[in-house]
Amino acid sequence: MAKQDEPQHAPDTGHEWDGIRELTNPPPRWWMIAFHASWIWCIVYFILYPAIPLVHDSTKGILGWTMITEFKADVAENEALKAPFLKKVAAMDGQQLLADDGMKSFAESSAKALFGDNCAGCHGAGGQGAPGLFPALVDDDWLYGGDIDTIIESITDGRQGDMPAHAGMLTDKEIDGLADFVVAAAEGKATRAQFARFDDAGCSGCHGENAQGGAINELGSGGANLTDSIWRFGNSREDILRTIRYGVNQEDVPNTRVAIMPAFGDKLSPEAIKMLAVKVHELGGGK
Amino acid sequence: MNEQKDTQSIEDIYADAAHWHVNTGGETIHAKRVKGRFRTLKWYAGILWLLFFIAPYARWQGQQAILFDIPHRQFHLFAMTIWPQDIWMLSLVLILLAMTLFGVTAVAGRVWCGYFCFQTVWTDWFTWLEDRIEGNPIQRRKLDAAPWHGRKIRLKLFKHSLWLLISILTGVTFAAYFTDVYQLWIGYLTFEVPLVAWVVLAAFIFGTYVFAGFMREQVCFWLCPYARIQGVMVDKDTILPTYDVNRGEPRGKTKGRGSTSGERGDCVDCHLCVGVCPTGVDIREGMQEGCITCGMCIDACDTVMEKVGNPKGLIRYMSEKEISGEKLPPLYKRPRVIVYSMIFLMSVTGILYCLTHIPPVELSVVHERQPLFIHMSDGGIQNKYTFKAVNKMPEDIRFRLSVRGLPGLKLSASTGDMVVLKSGKAIPFHVFLRARPEQLQQENTPIYFQLRGIDKPEIHLEYKSVFIGPK
Numbered sequence: 001m002a003k004q005d006e007p008q009h010a011p012d013t014g015h016e017w018d019g020i021r022e023l024t025n026p027p028p029r030w031w032m033i034a035f036h037a038s039w040i041w042c043i044v045y046f047i048l049y050p051a052i053p054l055v056h057d058s059t060k061g062i063l064g065w066t067m068i069t070e071f072k073a074d075v076a077e078n079e080a081l082k083a084p085f086l087k088k089v090a091a092m093d094g095q096q097l098l099a100d101d102g103m104k105s106f107a108e109s110s111a112k113a114l115f116g117d118n119c120a121g122c123h124g125a126g127g128q129g130a131p132g133l134f135p136a137l138v139d140d141d142w143l144y145g146g147d148i149d150t151i152i153e154s155i156t157d158g159r160q161g162d163m164p165a166h167a168g169m170l171t172d173k174e175i176d177g178l179a180d181f182v183v184a185a186a187e188g189k190a191t192r193a194q195f196a197r198f199d200d201a202g203c204s205g206c207h208g209e210n211a212q213g214g215a216i217n218e219l220g221s222g223g224a225n226l227t228d229s230i231w232r233f234g235n236s237r238e239d240i241l242r243t244i245r246y247g248v249n250q251e252d253v254p255n256t257r258v259a260i261m262p263a264f265g266d267k268l269s270p271e272a273i274k275m276l277a278v279k280v281h282e283l284g285g286g287k
Numbered sequence: 288m289n290e291q292k293d294t295q296s297i298e299d300i301y302a303d304a305a306h307w308h309v310n311t312g313g314e315t316i317h318a319k320r321v322k323g324r325f326r327t328l329k330w331y332a333g334i335l336w337l338l339f340f341i342a343p344y345a346r347w348q349g350q351q352a353i354l355f356d357i358p359h360r361q362f363h364l365f366a367m368t369i370w371p372q373d374i375w376m377l378s379l380v381l382i383l384l385a386m387t388l389f390g391v392t393a394v395a396g397r398v399w400c401g402y403f404c405f406q407t408v409w410t411d412w413f414t415w416l417e418d419r420i421e422g423n424p425i426q427r428r429k430l431d432a433a434p435w436h437g438r439k440i441r442l443k444l445f446k447h448s449l450w451l452l453i454s455i456l457t458g459v460t461f462a463a464y465f466t467d468v469y470q471l472w473i474g475y476l477t478f479e480v481p482l483v484a485w486v487v488l489a490a491f492i493f494g495t496y497v498f499a500g501f502m503r504e505q506v507c508f509w510l511c512p513y514a515r516i517q518g519v520m521v522d523k524d525t526i527l528p529t530y531d532v533n534r535g536e537p538r539g540k541t542k543g544r545g546s547t548s549g550e551r552g553d554c555v556d557c558h559l560c561v562g563v564c565p566t567g568v569d570i571r572e573g574m575q576e577g578c579i580t581c582g583m584c585i586d587a588c589d590t591v592m593e594k595v596g597n598p599k600g601l602i603r604y605m606s607e608k609e610i611s612g613e614k615l616p617p618l619y620k621r622p623r624v625i626v627y628s629m630i631f632l633m634s635v636t637g638i639l640y641c642l643t644h645i646p647p648v649e650l651s652v653v654h655e656r657q658p659l660f661i662h663m664s665d666g667g668i669q670n671k672y673t674f675k676a677v678n679k680m681p682e683d684i685r686f687r688l689s690v691r692g693l694p695g696l697k698l699s700a701s702t703g704d705m706v707v708l709k710s711g712k713a714i715p716f717h718v719f720l721r722a723r724p725e726q727l728q729q730e731n732t733p734i735y736f737q738l739r740g741i742d743k744p745e746i747h748l749e750y751k752s753v754f755i756g757p758k
Contacts, residue, residue, distance in 0.1 A: 030509065104701075105714050126657025138671070141664040228664035282701070284661055284671050284719060 082110070089271045094148035097278050098286075104278060111279035114272055118264060119280075127283045132234040135259075140285035141230040143213070143222035147287045151277040156270075158263030161222040163206070165247035165256060170201060178203065179240045185211050185226045186235070222259070233257050297541065297557065297594050303425065304558035315431070316504055316567040317424035318414065319559070323586025332402035333411055340456065343463035355465050359711075367642060370679050372649045376641045383634040388513075390627035392520040394618065395604070396527040400514065401581035406506050407565065409457075409499035413450055414565070420446045424562070450500045451492065458491030504566035507579060514576065521574075522607075524621055528580055529605040530554075530571040538571075541595050553597045560584035560602060570602055648684065648708060649677040652718075652736055652750045659755045663721065667697075668756045672718045672736075678708035685741040686748075690720060692734035693754055697721040706738065720754055727756040 015022040026032065045051065049061040085106050089097065097103050116125065122134040129136030140146065143161070144154050166175060178201060181194040190198075190211070198204060198211060206223035207213060213225035224232050233243045243257055250256040264273060280286070303319075320326070345352035347365045354363040362369040369376065391398050400407060421427045421442050433439055462484055463471050474480035475488070498506050507514050521527065535554035554571065561569050563584060568577035570584045588602040606615055618624050655671035663669050678684055686706045690698050698704065700718040720734070732754045740746035 101702075101714060101716075124657065126655065128658035128661075136658075136661070138658060138661045139663055139669075225664065229666040230662060230664050282717060284669055285663070 085110075086271050089274055092274075094152055094274060094277055094281075097274060098148055098281065104282070107275040107278040108282055111272075111275040114268070114276050115279055118268065119276070127280065131231075132239065135232060136230075137280050138284040139230055140287070141225060141228055142285070142287070143224055143232070145287070146281070146285055148277055148281050151280050151286075152273055154261065155268075155273045155276055155280075156263065156265040158265075159222060159259075159261040161248040161257070161259035163223075163243070163248035163250075163257070165245060165250045165253045166201075167245040174201065175241065175244050178244055179237055182226055182240050182244075183237065186229060186231075188227065232259070297555065297591065300557045300559055300591065301540065303562065316565065317427045318565045318567070318583070319424050319562045319587075320415070320418055321559070321563050321583065321587045321590060323583075323589060325582030325586050329402050329411065329581060329583075333408040335403070336405065336408050340460050343460060343468040351467055353464060354467075357465055367645070368679065369645070370649070370677070372677065372679075373641065373645055376638060379634045379637045379641065383631060383638065386627050386631040386634065389520060390624060390631060392517060393522065393525060393621070393623045393627060396521055396525050396580040397514075397517055397578070398580065400507065400517075400579035404579075406498060406511065407579060407581070409453070409495060410503045410565065412453065413499045414503075416449050417446055420449075447500075450496055454492040454495035454499075455488070457495045458488040461491050462487045504577070504579075507566060508577060514579075518576075522623070524606050524608060524615060526604040526606045526609075526615075527574055528570055528578065528582055528585055528602055529574070529610060530560075530602050531600070531605070531610070532571075533610075535571070535601050553592070553601050555591060555595055557591055559587040559591055563587040645679070646748075647678070647680050647746050648738070648748055649679065650738065650748050650750050651675050652752050654752055654755070660757065666724065667721045668724055668727065669719055669721045670754050672720070672752060673715050674706075674718055674736075675713055675715045676706075676708050676738075677713040678710050681710055683710050684708050684743065684746060686738040686746075687741055688718070689737045689739070690734055691737060693722060693726065693732050695722065695726050696734065696754065705741070722754060722756065724756065727754075730758050731755055 010023040010025045013022045013024055027035075046059070047061065048063045049065055050058050051061060052059040085103070088103060089107065092100070092103065097107055115127075119127070119137075123129050123137050124134075127137035129138075135143065142150075144150055144159055166178075170178075174197075177194075177197055181190055181198050184190040184194060195211075198207075199209065204211070207226055208223065211226040212228075213223050231239075233239055233248075242255060246253050246255040246257065248257040248259050264276075268276070342353055343351065347363075350363065352363070352365050356363060360371050388399060402408075417427065418424075421430050430439055430442065459471065459475060466484075471480065471484070474484065502510075531553075534552060536552045537550070538554035538556040539551040540557075541551075541555040560571065561567065561584075563586070564570070565581060565583060566577040566579055568575055570578065582604070585600075585602045585604070589599040592599045592601055608615055651674075653673045653675070655673065659670070661669040661671070684707070686708065688698065688700060688702075688704045688706050690696055698718065698720055700706070700716065702716055706716070718736070734752055734754045736750045736752060738746075738748040738750075
């Protein structure tokens with residue numbers, strides 16, 4: 001190697017422009033080391049890892065590494081971390097989960113992704129629902145009950161509302177009268193006479209004698225509380241009339257309201273459903 | 288320490304001078320060790336690094352006094368515990384260190400490089416061992432050139448073992464700042480430490496051994512960024528080891544004591560200043576990138592000046608202004624020194640304030656956004672809040688939770704109005720507030736959550752949030 005500090009003595013290429021000679025000084029040693037290390041690294045890498053693209057495939061590399069196996073290994077690691085907690089979830093019932101701060105926190109955070117994947121499509125990312133279409137999960141009004149066990153039941157088996165269409169059964173005048181009653185009931189101004197008409201029309205069978213839903217829930221028809229300020233299908237007179245006329249989930253009735261919650265029992269594990277129920281319960285209206 | 292006895296005559300020095308070259312990177316620098324003021328100072332400064340080796344063994348209340356507990360995300364410094372939430376203090380510490388470096392460099396050049404830098408200090412230790420084992424620079428060069436024989440192998444083996452020993456100690460010590468030092472030693476000795484501990488150890492052994500043993504001053508020349516930016520930090524007021532050209536030139540060999548004639552300057556051209564330079568530069572050519580301002584050449588030149596009967600200080604710490612005959616302005620009249628000191632003081636104040644005001648509980652309250660508010664069945668409006676609180680105290684704390692800002696707000700939390708924050712834990716919990724719509728004057732009402740310590744009333748936290756209602 002030529003002495004780097006005496007460039008004038010380095011071998012000459014014979015090129016000269018305006019008195020400036022081109023010498024053949026080698027690059028600095030550290031640079032050469034880095035250069036050789038780089039191409040050696042490349043070859044080693046090409047042998048070990050997938051590298052050269054072929055027509056339909058690529059070279060595999062002798063380590064057999066792929067991104068998807070690494071991803072799966074990471075997922076498995078994560079699953080292994082969660083396994084003992086999920087075992088605990090399986091052994092506890094809903095009430096016990098709610099009572100245990102740590103487990104409740106675990107259930108809520110685990111259910112975040114489950115909620116996004118399975119529930120948010122209809123009920124909204126925060127469980128706020130969609131007015132008139134899908135019920136909110138964040139309030140304290142429950143068609144089928146807001147205690148943890150009932151929520152688990154609702155998710156597992158699904159729910160299907162059932163309200164007959166009254167358009168043929170009652171006269172327009174009678175239906176008008178009932179709509180008046182519903183509007184008044186929500187404001188707490190319904191008269192005794194209105195209540196009597198409500199009862200006569202058979203509404204109290206599902207909505208309860210004092211129109212507060214309640215015990216009827218055991219029938220599974222989801223008779224709504226008509227006295228509160230939360231509306232499943234909208235609170236305008238038009239909306240109320242439509243619900244009374246065409247009912248809910250009535251076959252062959254055009255304009256009937258649709259209220260179907262699918263069953264998740266086949267789709268999700270009992271642990272997942274339990275954790276989802278905890279999350280729903282904690283959204284703000286759990287009982 | 289072992290610096291050579293001052294028995295050499297000026298003639299001997301001239302004879303040695305044939306071995307001393309200005310550093311071109313091609314050969315190992317074997318610097319001669321000469322006694323003197325700055326040599327002593329360098330030892331004292333280097334000894335400060337022993338603290339690095341000792342500090343991990345200090346205990347405080349049953350646990351390691353200085354511990355960067357990465358798994359638990361806590362930094363223990365004696366009685367203090369610093370949490371990730373306090374990490375902004377780190378920026379102040381970095382500013383403090385930077386200002387110290389800038390300030391010192393503005394006043395006296397690369398003091399850090401010359402006396403304190405781990406690269407130069409470790410190199411100094413390594414070459415000191417080399418000097419003790421293999422002899423003075425001339426003997427070392429001979430040994431290097433000699434063929435391999437029993438004595439050479441023995442000496443080299445001994446030297447490299449000691450170097451490796453220091454390297455291992457350095458690595459273990461570094462690792463010891465991140466885990467319990469006693470457990471770490473047991474772990475290393477029984478080969479039962481996690482992979483990361485081996486990687487750290489290997490990296491430090493390799494780094495120390497190669498950098499201090501082989502690369503030495505080349506690190507300062509080629510790797511160190513600080514060496515490169517020093518050019519903008521020194522100015523005409525900065526004192527640096529400087530060869531007094533006016534006095535020294537024209538240089539020339541002396542015949543003996545007191546033989547300075549009128550034509551010749553004080554420099555006797557003995558090359559000793561080059562011979563003692565750990566980076567192998569010739570200071571007589573002026574300030575240059577290789578100079579780490581360690582002052583070894585000053586010591587060397589002073590001994591020679593004494594021998595030849597000239598006044599000391601031909602090479603001395605001197606600023607550019609002083610060379611040109613100007614007076615050096617006092618420190619408090621130099622703008623850079625003043626600015627650096629001000630920033631320095633500000634960061635010291637900030638760090639002290641921060642250290643004495645680490646909040647015992649770190650609280651943040653997030654208002655639920657989806658939905659912003661909920662109509663309840665009784666017509667009320669409900670808002671949901673997620674509390675995230677970290678209790679940094681060593682014990683659990685019980686708090687009474689309340690809210691102010693909107694009279695008549697009803698507060699409900701799954702925990703009730705008493706909140707227990709577990710020590711060192713951050714389990715989020717939800718809090719609900721309910722209001723009647725007629726209470727709300729505006730869409731957004733500012734409210735304040737309050738946490739009052741039940742057992743420790745002095746711990747009192749308030750967090751501003753908002754209650755949102757319909758438009």
